[in-house]
Amino acid sequence: MNFASDTTAPAHPLVIEAMNRVNTGIAPSYGSDAVTARLRALLANVLETEDFDFWITASGTASNALALSCFCPPTGAVLCHEEAHIERDERGAVEFFSGGGKLRLLPGFGAKIDPQALTAALESNKPDFVHETPMHVLSLTNLTECGMVYRPEEISAYAERAKAAGLWVHVDGARFANAILGTGSMPAAMSWQAGVDVLNLGLTKTGAAGCEIILLFGAAREKFPELKARAKRSGHMPPKMRFLAAQAEAMLTGSLWTKLAGDANRMARRLADGFEAKGFKQAYPCEGNEVFVMLPSEISAKLRAAGAVFYDWPGGSCRLICSWETAETDVDALLAVL
Ligand SMILES: Cc1ncc(COP(=O)(O)O)c(C=O)c1O
Structure with missing residues (x-):
């Protein structure tokens, strides 16, 4: 009767088998291995696009903070829900990784950002006014921290408004698979097709041992060199990346x-x-x-x-x-x- 968290569950046996399978011989390090290359094709298939770059980390906090730090400068802000994991549960990781960027908090039932609050915040954004902190990113969590979903049409509507105000759109998908199943939507519809620029596709809570994939879509790919540099600098460039990629491969193969x-x-x-x-x-x-x-x-x-x-x-x-x-x-x- 343990309902504390999905992180208390073991990794699925197929994930451990996959890690064992790649545990032979010499392989290039830092993501230049064959398993990581194969994962790219698998991700392209799952996400129905080739227009992306990706990086793998071992924790959701690292994925969120690394990804957001590429889009929010030290003098800027990320717009998120007041109950967002990045606000309540990450000890200021986004602020730390971004070198001082702020989180600007919005209300809403079920940890879903209230649409009117979003509109008001975006309308108040004055990027050129030096006395206020301009917003650079809208961050949504799907599933939310209260277990609710954003549906594709909601994400699209939010993304459209955020982009019109010059913001990037990030999704904390620590439970992305649960949200997909909860809405009956395809991964593409819940991400890039809805205007999401950067997605943290979490697999740890779903059944991996420790595997979170940062995906940059479309125009956001320009940040990939910076993402890699920041990953290296912050110690999130695992030398034996094949073991993380193997987890993702096991999870994404055969659904x-x-x-x-x-x-x-x-x-x-x-x-x-x-x-x-x-x-x-x-x-x-x-x-x-x-x-x-x-x-x-x-x-x-x-x-x-x-x-x-x-x-x-x-x-x-x-x-x-x-x-x-x-x-x-x-x-x-x-x-x-x-
Ligand atoms: C919504 C959400 N985002 C991010 C995280 C962070 O994941 P991690 O504990 O792997 O750092 C969690 C963890 O509980 C979470 O629930």
Whole structure:
């Protein structure tokens, strides 16, 4: 009954097998190996485009901070939700990597940026006025930190407005596969086709051991040399890149990543339905692999006493996350205690 986070799950056996398979012989380092080259073709297929560059890191925080630092100068700002992971949970990594860039925070239900707040912020942007900090990037998280999705048409609408104001568009896709499955949309529709310039395609939470892919699309590719230089400088240029690429290859081959995310989403749905059936309200609709439920403290204490693991969340709900390894028996055991 461990619903603490999808990061507590092991890596999928096929990922470990893939790492073992590439663990033979000499291979060029720093991403010049054959596995990383093969991954490019696989990514092109999954994303339905050749117009991209990519880099792999081992953590979502590194991916977000590295990517954003290429688009936000020290004197600029990134527009994001006030509950965004980059704001609440990364210890100022974006500010650190960008050398002082700010985060400008916007409200909105379910950690989705409110469209009117976005419009107001963009209208107030004065890039040439030296006394204010101009915005350079709009960052969206999909799934959001409250487990909700941005649909392709929402991303397009946000991106169009951001671009009209001269901003780049970044997506923190730590749970991108869960969002794809939650919307029933293709990866392309949820990224470059919707105007996303830079995507952190997270695979760790989905079932890899540690593999997050920064993707630069279209015009954003001009930042690729800078991204590599910053990766090197900050210690995110793994010499044995083949082991990270092998993880991605295993996940993206034969749709393993979407199968695993689909399994996690289904378990979250089962949990959410079980809570609803017993009269416990959800704080946010379950649209991926996360459930936020309002539980009286005596009930959450009893669940924990029976062995369930989950977090209290700001706003008064309890957060339960399902992973690729969550079994129906885990969900049903918790609901039985409930
Ligand atoms: C939405 C989101 N983005 C980024 C991250 C950062 O990932 P990592 O813990 O690998 O640095 C997390 C981790 O929980 C996350 O939930």
